[in-house]
Amino acid sequence: MHEPTLAELRKSGLSALMVPKKFGGRFDEIDPLAVCVAREAMMKTSAHLDSVFALQGIGSYAISRAGTEDQKREWLPKIANAEVLAGLALTEPVAGSDLKGITTVAHTEGDEIVINGAKSYISNGGHASFYTTLVKETDHGEPRYSLILVPANSPGLSVVPSPELIAPHVLGDLTYKEVRVPKSARLGGPGDGFKHVLATLAVFRISVAGAACGLMQGAIEEATRHVRTREQFGQPLIKHGPVSSLLADAWADYEAARLLTYATAEGARADAAANLDRSSLAKLFATESASRVVDSCVQVMGRWGLVRGSKIEKYYRQARPMRVYEGASEVLRLGIAARLSKEIDTWT
Numbered sequence: 001m002h003e004p005t006l007a008e009l010r011k012s013g014l015s016a017l018m019v020p021k022k023f024g025g026r027f028d029e030i031d032p033l034a035v036c037v038a039r040e041a042m043m044k045t046s047a048h049l050d051s052v053f054a055l056q057g058i059g060s061y062a063i064s065r066a067g068t069e070d071q072k073r074e075w076l077p078k079i080a081n082a083e084v085l086a087g088l089a090l091t092e093p094v095a096g097s098d099l100k101g102i103t104t105v106a107h108t109e110g111d112e113i114v115i116n117g118a119k120s121y122i123s124n125g126g127h128a129s130f131y132t133t134l135v136k137e138t139d140h141g142e143p144r145y146s147l148i149l150v151p152a153n154s155p156g157l158s159v160v161p162s163p164e165l166i167a168p169h170v171l172g173d174l175t176y177k178e179v180r181v182p183k184s185a186r187l188g189g190p191g192d193g194f195k196h197v198l199a200t201l202a203v204f205r206i207s208v209a210g211a212a213c214g215l216m217q218g219a220i221e222e223a224t225r226h227v228r229t230r231e232q233f234g235q236p237l238i239k240h241g242p243v244s245s246l247l248a249d250a251w252a253d254y255e256a257a258r259l260l261t262y263a264t265a266e267g268a269r270a271d272a273a274a275n276l277d278r279s280s281l282a283k284l285f286a287t288e289s290a291s292r293v294v295d296s297c298v299q300v301m302g303r304w305g306l307v308r309g310s311k312i313e314k315y316y317r318q319a320r321p322m323r324v325y326e327g328a329s330e331v332l333r334l335g336i337a338a339r340l341s342k343e344i345d346t347w348t
């Protein structure tokens with residue numbers, strides 16, 4: 001299922017945006033703005049391509065940031081050339097928004113780390129060549145959360161497809177049973193896991209907003225073309241006040257989301273980590289807007305908005321998961337409000 005998409009990604013050369021230049025990437029460092037532009041264009045035409053592309057960065061960023069030279073040399077050029085797919089395994093049957101609740105554990109035995117546990121709803125699950133896996137290390141009193149680079153062919157690692165979602169997405173549930181990797185597979189030091197997860201989100205959460213903009217653009221195009229030609233009560237639907245209001249508001253939402261997205265991506269170029277709350281804000285606004293916008297577009301298209309397999313139906317389904325993954329809207333709002341409370345006194 002992935003091969004044609006991977007071939008398309010390879011042909012585009014865009015996977016190189018996800019890796020630093022030293023290891024075959026396009027720019028010296030991964031550029032959040034360039035990733036946004038690419039995701040906006042991809043999401044409009046293929047949510048599948050967008051997701052595969054996004055995971056190339058999301059799954060490998062901790063290697064770019066904290067991997068050893070050997071790990072970087074082994075994996076990053078293959079990511080840049082789209083020869084392999086990456087996965088990031090955080091979520092578990094028990095732990096979703098609250099990742100401190102993970103139960104996948106790791107301990108050291110001699111020169112090895114031994115992993116036991118389960119991950120669920122992992123993008124590219126079953127197709128990725130490695131999973132950057134969040135574990136709880138239990139060797140020393142207090143649990144320490146770490147990221148471990150686990151090759152997909154590690155003995156003891158098995159994958160089954162996750163339950164199918166309302167919008168097609170390649171997802172797998174992973175089981176780790178006495179999976180053994182060398183100690184050098186830990187990305188950074190023991191206990192550095194959340195530092196690298198947050199760094200990954202700081203760069204890539206903003207790109208979900210970019211993808212949401214692409215979806216809105218596609219939906220608005222579909223709906224506007226339809227209502228320009230479809231006539232009811234003697235004139236094209238676009239001339240009816242309520243229809244034009246819905247589309248005008250959709251356009252305003254799209255433009256506002258786009259401005260916020262690209263201003264935030266520009267800020268993230270200078271210092272992505274400092275920009276995490278802004279990225280959350282852009283992701284929140286763009287993905288919530290995408291749901292509103294596509295709903296209006298379906299509405300003005302009447303029964304043609306409801307045809308299974310049509311572009312607009314796909315956008316309608318695809319908009320929904322964006323408000324859940326990489327930070328559910330409600331969880332983002334908590335962080336944004338906390339930041340607001342800190343910043344408010346600096347407003348003039």
Ligand SMILES: Cc1cc2nc3c(=O)[nH]c(=O)nc-3n(C[C@H](O)[C@H](O)[C@H](O)COP(=O)(O)OP(=O)(O)OC[C@H]3O[C@@H](n4cnc5c(N)ncnc54)[C@H](O)[C@@H]3O)c2cc1C
Pocket residue numbers: 087088089090091095096097098120121122123124165169171321324325326327328329330331334
């Ligand atoms: C398409 C898709 C792709 C995914 N890919 C990956 C992947 O590659 N790797 C990976 O690790 N995971 C992946 N996930 C999982 C995703 O990260 C989780 O679904 C997400 O973190 C939310 O966790 P949950 O689904 O367990 O929801 P829960 O944590 O159970 O939360 C359910 C809802 O409760 C609300 N909520 C939760 N906590 C709070 C709070 N503190 N305050 C207020 N409201 C709250 C929110 O509305 C939330 O949507 C993917 C999910 C989807 C849908």
